[in-house]
Every structure is written in C-alpha cells, then in structure tokens.
Amino acid sequence: MELRDIEILLTLAEELHFGRTAERLHLSQARVSQSISRQERRLGGALFDRNTRTVTLTPLGQRLCDDLRPGYGLIRRALAHAADTARGCSGTVRLGAMGALPAELARLVEEFRARHPQCSVEFVEFHFSDSLARLRTGEVAAQLRWLPLPDPGLRLGPVVLTEGRVLAVAAGSDLATRTRVSLEDLAGRTVPDPGTRAPREWLRAMCPERTPGGRLIHRGPPARTFHELLALVADGRVVCPLNAHVLRYYAYPGVVLIPIEDAPRTEWALVLPDSAPAPHVQAFIDTARELGPREMGGGGTRERLPDRTSAGRAG
Incomplete structure (x- = not known):
C-alpha cells in the first residue's frame, strides 16, 4: 500500500463520505473509489460498507486504520522534518484571532508543532470593528476570520472551524x-x-x-x-x-x-495577504488544510448568563 493510498483510507475513515474525502485531498471521487477498491481486492475483504446513503467502516477496515494511523503519523512527521531541514523552515507564525478562538485551535497548533519542531505560533487579538489593520501592516502573517472574504487584496486559506x-x-x-x-x-x-x-x-x-x-x-x-x-x-x-x-x-x-x-453556519478560515507566505507560514497553512475543518460545539441549547444579582453574590 502506497503512502497516498493510506492517506485516502484514513481520510475516508474520518469523513465517511467519498465526496468530502475527494475534496479534502484535492482528488477526483473516482480516484478515491479506485484506491479503496484496489486495497479491498488486495486484502480480500471489504474495508467499508457503503450504500446510497451511508458509508461505514467494517471491522476489518477499523482494525486496519487503527494499525496504520500511528505509523502514518510518524512517516508524515519525518517527511516534514526533513523538508524543514532542507528549506530551513523555522520561525513564529503570528496569527490574528478574536477573543477566545485561540483555544479552539489547540489541535491545529499541536499538530503543527509536532510536524515542525523549530516553529511556533503566537496569537494576536483583534477586534471586529478594525479587523484588517494588523494584517495590512504585516503585524500578523494570517488572520482567523469568518467568511466571506471581505477584501480583494487578501487571499483565502483553508477553513479550520465551523459553528452555529x-x-x-x-x-x-x-x-x-x-x-x-x-x-x-x-x-x-x-x-x-x-x-x-x-x-x-x-x-x-x-x-x-x-x-x-x-x-x-x-x-x-x-x-x-x-x-x-x-x-x-x-x-x-x-x-x-x-x-x-x-x-x-x-x-x-x-x-x-x-x-x-x-x-x-459560520465558517472560520485563515486569511492571508495576497503574496507568497514565508516557509513556516506555508507549513502552518498546509497543516491546517490537511487536518480539515473542525466543528465547534455549542449553540444547541438556550443559555442564560448570570444576572447582576447572582453575579454580585458570587463576586
């Protein structure tokens, strides 16, 4: 099994949807289907149960994914480390974000640092009322913003978070x-x-x-x-x-x-200047694109925030 086939298998195991898997990996849906069918023929058993409405992992598929995932991660990180060494990828990605959103990017930052140990991420807060100033002055290399993209002079990166x-x-x-x-x-x-x-x-x-x-x-x-x-x-x-x-x-x-x-639904994407990013910034973008968007929780139930009286008693 080639590395690309492993990537297709593991991505489909996450998405459980051939179309989304193809879109995420920038492949045709036929290419995804061919890869899975080829591996099933080689192994002699079905990796996924699929019908017109659902795609689910079989026990064989689940076991194979569980066995492959740790090794695949090690291979990807080794390749990323080698690429960093070759191109001198190091530095701090200064990322603009509003309020508490840096906490929602913990998974992305952790994966980026694991792949690129010589790199780090620093968050810079901005307010919605003057949201582009830090990006236009170069104080940050990218910003996390809800769509749509507001300025033709900017470039849209991958969507990293979604929510209600x-x-x-x-x-x-x-x-x-x-x-x-x-x-x-x-x-x-x-x-x-x-x-x-x-x-x-x-x-x-x-x-x-x-x-x-x-x-x-x-x-x-x-x-x-x-x-x-x-x-x-x-x-x-x-x-x-x-x-x-x-x-x-x-x-x-x-x-x-x-x-x-x-x-x-709100889609939060990385927004960048319309110019070639530095290698470490590009590495962060690539990591975000490969991880794909993550659905944030919340918004399912009504919530009343504390009233002034209860807040005063608590304080």
Missing part, C-alpha cells in the same frame, strides 16, 4: 424565554453599528440589514469591542447575532443567548 449562531438578547427581552429564535425575529429590532473600519459585506454576513423575508433590521448605537457589544445587549438597547462558541467562553450579567435555528 446564537442571538444575544437582554434578560428582560420578550425573546428571553424562547428556546430558539429565527432570523425573522430580528425584524424591527436594533443591532449594533460596528463603525466604518469593519468591512460591510463581512459584517452583513453576521448582522444582516434585512430578514430573509425582507423586513428591516435597524442599525443602532456603536460597539467597537465585544464587551461594548454585550453591555449594549444587557442594557436592552440592541440584540445581536453571535457565533455559538460564546456559550462556552463568555458570561455577562443580564444577557441571554438563544440558538438561531435558521442562521447560516
């Missing part, structure tokens, strides 16, 4: 007792204004100007940082769609977070 969305409302809002809301519930309500430095199309993807049914959503008072935004929500002056990871990382008195049942 929630609506932040005041504890006294008429929506606060709901277990789920719809984007139509934003009709006639007010969302924050992030100012003029944030790309408008990028922000419209999170806070649209109209509901899917065409009803107006008002723009209200300015919020330049996430905590300014939460203060406005708690005061009842705005509501705001947010990414669902806030359920795990943020607690703000008087704010209730409710899953939005019909919101599009």
